[in-house]
Amino acid sequence: MVYRRWEGMFKNGINLILTLYFFLSLSLQHLNLISMSVSSSAVDFRTGTKVAIKKLHRPFQSELFAKRAYRELRLLKHMKHENVIGLVYVFTADLSLDRFHDFYLVMPFMGTDLGKLMKLQNLSEDKVQFLVYQMLKGLKDLKPGNLAVNQECELKILDFGLARQADSEMTGYVVTRWYRAPEVILSWMHYTQTVDIWSVGCIMVEMLSGKPLFKGNDHLDQLTEIMKITGTPTQDFITKLQSQDAKNYVKSLPKVQKKDLQELFSKVNPQAVTVIECMLLLDPESRVMAAEALTLPYFSEFREPEEETEAQPYDHSVDNSDLSLEQWKRHTFTEILSFQPQVVESRETAL
Known part of the structure; x- marks a missing residue:
């Protein structure tokens, strides 16, 4: 019965087994309370890599906070650039929209x-x-x-x-x-x-x-x-x-x-x-402009033009909407359900 509830929750694209495995594969190291979130470092045993987990602090206490939380999630999902923090995973312990209060962002650990x-x-x-x-x-x-x-x-x-x-x-x-x-x-x-x-x-x-x-x-x-x-x-x-x-x-x-x-x-x-x-x-x-600055002689030693990719256009249409708190929650919940993690093999496994 419990399995069926989880299966229904993730029917929009998140693999149930992978999600449960990810919960179990994180080894928490420490917690640090900051103004807008609680952050912790962890080890993902699937890859052996260290990650950072961020729990947003009361993301749905107001329309402003809900909009900000939604936008941060959307942007992290969107980013695919080696010099911009992207999203390794996102999850929530809440099993339905009416119980949805918190969620967790998993990102690369930088130090x-x-x-x-x-x-x-x-x-x-x-x-x-x-x-x-x-x-x-x-x-x-x-x-x-x-x-x-x-x-x-x-x-x-x-x-x-x-x-x-x-x-x-x-x-x-x-x-x-x-x-x-x-x-x-x-x-x-x-x-x-x-x-x-x-x-x-x-x-x-x-x-x-x-x-x-x-x-x-x-x-x-x-x-x-x-x-x-x-x-x-x-x-x-x-x-x-x-x-x-x-x-x-x-x-x-x-x-x-x-x-x-x-x-x-x-x-x-x-x-x-x-x-x-x-x-x-x-x-x-x-x-x-950034592209022009990269061509200046000061950066010639490090330049690799083929790696200087431009980010894909980001759709701001929902971000700029005037929505209610419940609508922002629903959009955020949908974004979490639709997240497709990239399962990257560890270096040891790949070799």
Whole structure:
């Protein structure tokens, strides 16, 4: 009877035996309570590899949280890039939709994040090159805590811009601001991919210098710190601003000349400074795009163009819907049932 209930639950595509086996094959190592989830590391005995398990904290306590949980699950399912965290497995202990309250995301285990790594050690030139190269390959909304790194210096992006929707509710908000593009800070204009290029530039400077470049105390102070380096906007840039209030504010700022970055970072590899110069431009339309940045001489040692794949288009139609809490739950439950895990043989078995 119990078997039949499980069989009915997974009739939409998840193999029952594999699911039960996966539950039994995880050896939990430790738990860590963080703001939005409970995370643990585990060993998948099918492959012998270490994984991270994330249980979202009360994902259905409100429509906002339910939407965020659904979106995180969808994005993890969608991602198929070696430099972006994807989903190894997803499961729930709840047997039906009316009992559905929690679910668990299983992802690759990385060990640490770039923010912690930078505090522990000064990164060598070749590590900076390799890490920034990987960031550009798998570009998303970036700050050091969103970049997971393992012992082989392999990097994966593990944040999907969720903090853009509700900054005031997220922990680490003050730190996040230091890596935000100026157009995001004051919502000046529509965002393009170059908001993330700005973040890469900020992180790259921090890796090379050992400290954040723009350490503002609030929104306006952040903008002031940025313009000490970039200079105040030109009239051409001001005309692109969508808000008249933003235009008036920028016009009222004291005029500051742009700093010469080659002079400012005179002890840094000039090729690295050239990359930073292309990224930290006030006008987002002038910043280098990821594909173009990858071709710069600074990354030539690590470049493998055939591996620089572009992500498949992501369907945002449901994400952008205005749905009830119960509808978000139903969509999330369906996504869990439809997940098809890729069973990868261990290296020992394959040999």
